[in-house]
Amino acid sequence: MSSWLDYTINGLIVGNVYALVAVGLALIFGVSRLINFAQGSIYLVGAYIGWVAVVQLHTPLPLTIIVVAAAAALVGLIIERFGLRPLQNSVRIAPLLATIGISFVLDQLVMLTFSPNPRALPSQLPDVRFQLGGGTIGPLDLLIAGVGITSALLLFVFLRYSKLGWAVRAASQDRDAAMQMGVDVNRVNQAVFGIAAALGGVSGMLVGMYYNQIDTAMSLQATLKGVVAEVVGGAGNVPGAVIGSLLLGLVESYGVAVFGTSYRNLFAFLLLVVVLVLRPNGLFASARQAPPEPLTGTFIAPSRPVRIPRWALAVAAAGFAILPLFPVSFYVLQTLINAWLLGMLALSLTLVAGTIGQVSLGHAALLAIGAYTSALLSLALSVPVGLAVIGGGLMSAALGTLLISPSFRLRGHYVSIATLAIGEIVSLVILNWESVTRGPIGISGIPPLSLFGYDLISPSSVYWFSLAVIVVLALLQGRLLTSHLGRSFRAIRDDDIAARAYGLSLNRYKSLAFIFGGFAAGVSGGIAAHLYSYINHETFNTQQSILALTVVILGGLGNVVGAIVGSVALVGLPEVFRIAAEYRILIYGIVLLLLVRFRPQGLLGTI
């Protein structure tokens, strides 16, 4: 790789790969107004089916492509039929959460079947490169371009000339009106999921061949890149998704050329945030207007929260407080400490998701900010650890709110995308800002927790400390929610147009919620840093964000006690049942799916 032409070719080829993912996302968004977070998992499945076909069955290339497309399409049809169709009359957050759960389940199934170790996926094509101007191009590049262009043409013909294609277009412009023409929206959904999955699967296989390597981390990356490309092109806009993808490929490739490989993703997510803020309908939308989300209506399942009497809560807290006085094992305390830390993150998320309706998928970034701040304060500036943790909380509150504030005017799914991207950006900045964060090496030798000069080394002291922190945070948050402010928060969640009409300044309230939530999450991250004594840019990852979201849904969105109960349940139950670590994520995914389907209001109810 040297010439600009090479970078351009590389950008366009990678762009073609993104297009195969993004077009599927656009089709699905068009018809269902749903961002399919499982699209990357289908891409992953496609890559591994390709591996089975090539390495074990020795299929020739054309047959490999057909096998992958067919198998992936089947997965797509199954997802539509059993994962999403039952949620048709559900609250709007339900399908979004379901696709997240499905993606966890699929990724874990692939990992359990094929092991997490990377595998080589040979391309079956001769390894030659042709000169082209000042650059080179290989047969695989041509194959990818060929598949991309052929798929685009086929899709164009389908949408323009087939009856089902017309139904897809009509349904994506006006679903109700299409039904009134006799269009069966279930069939349209089926078609769209089948096509999206086939394209996504083939894309995963091609990428595997391109890098001659496949592993399970591909899934999330593919979803993210596809979503970026789709939103850049305008959500639901199929030709826009193709152009957005090529643009994304080029931006990344040139970014790599100038700054180096570790900046590839940073450029992708910055592009996304810039587009979301400046042109939320995509680069090709005619006006700068809010994206097409239903304005009102229940995004979150309404319910009456389960009332738990104060004395019961006090008894429970006292019970947990005296626990270390009994001969319990270190292991039990350790598990509960993890639950308290996750609980603080869940408190934060349940506040922003449950009360102002901002379903964040990047909440772990707040942990990372708190952790790095606290670690660096105590290491570099010798700030006492107790103060450093508070510093971490404050930094998370300030920086988190600042980072999220440009997307305050977004709603529903778009908030989730924006927070996901911001989360990735935080982790990429940590990776690349070596002079402060020590980059990929991470920070080691972080001093242990201490309070007023006494080191908290013993498990029971750490346990008491984290229990005390979460109780204080929970009390504050409970207080906040019953105040006038808390009622304003919920007014915003339920109907932000009406709330604005009543003169509520949305940005101020959203900021307040994020400041409070950011502090709780930052404190959790800070404590974690001192507990672990070593952190790096991957310590706090998307998986944790999703775990926190599952906790929050389990407990009931917005429900303070629910967030803590959910944490104890999700951290504790796998320990109680001694479920092996590699099955846990699978189980979290299944829990999320079951909740969304059967009890969207959670155990204790939304508030």
Add this chain to the structure above:
Amino acid sequence: MTNSSPEPLLALSNVNTFYGQAQVHFDLSITVARGHIVCLLGGNASGKSTTMKIILGLVKPRSGEVTFDGASLIGLSTPQIVRRGIASVPEARRLFADMSVRENILMGAFVRNDRDAVAQDLDRMLTLFPKLGQRLAQRAGSLSGGEQQMVAMARALMSRPRMIVMDEPTMGLSPLYVDRVLELIRTINQEGVSVFMVEQNASLALEIAHEAYVLQTGRIVLSGPARALKDDPRVRDAYLGGSEAA
């Protein structure tokens, strides 16, 4: 009501509808006789559009019965109901904005598989709506409100329905277009299509309707032959707004 009438084409009986906790219809009963134009009048938020949605299966009633040509529509999906012979001109027209006028009109024939006859019907629409001829390739979203109304009506006719339900077909149109639309509804009806239309503008609707019902916050408060209601002061009292154009 005439007691000699045979079985009606469409009948809603004792329909109760809810959105969440809020009740929108209270024991609603409406019949549309074969070949008639029936008009449902009522002020804002009285539940008119919801009545259309009940007929089309877009909203499910909590209790009550809806029959079309003697068979129940309850439990059928919207596409199934459309296939029984009910076409619609929805509130605010709801064209497929990014599709061409031609594609929009042909979408109306989605339930049909007789290609040649569909092509003939398209030609017939162009004689019925001559202005659309030059606009066939244009994006439907770029048409004027009146033109869009024409497309919506042509689209509904393309399924060769036995009945058309229309939600405020004259809303937002200039007086010239209003007359044209009313004339077209009469023409369509004379060709044998029964019409159920929702209107706020009582005096206009009563010009062309055979029967009318007046809805007030989910209850039928008045009904009868349109001729009789035209001069009935209670119509105007029954709901706020809408009829000042009289």
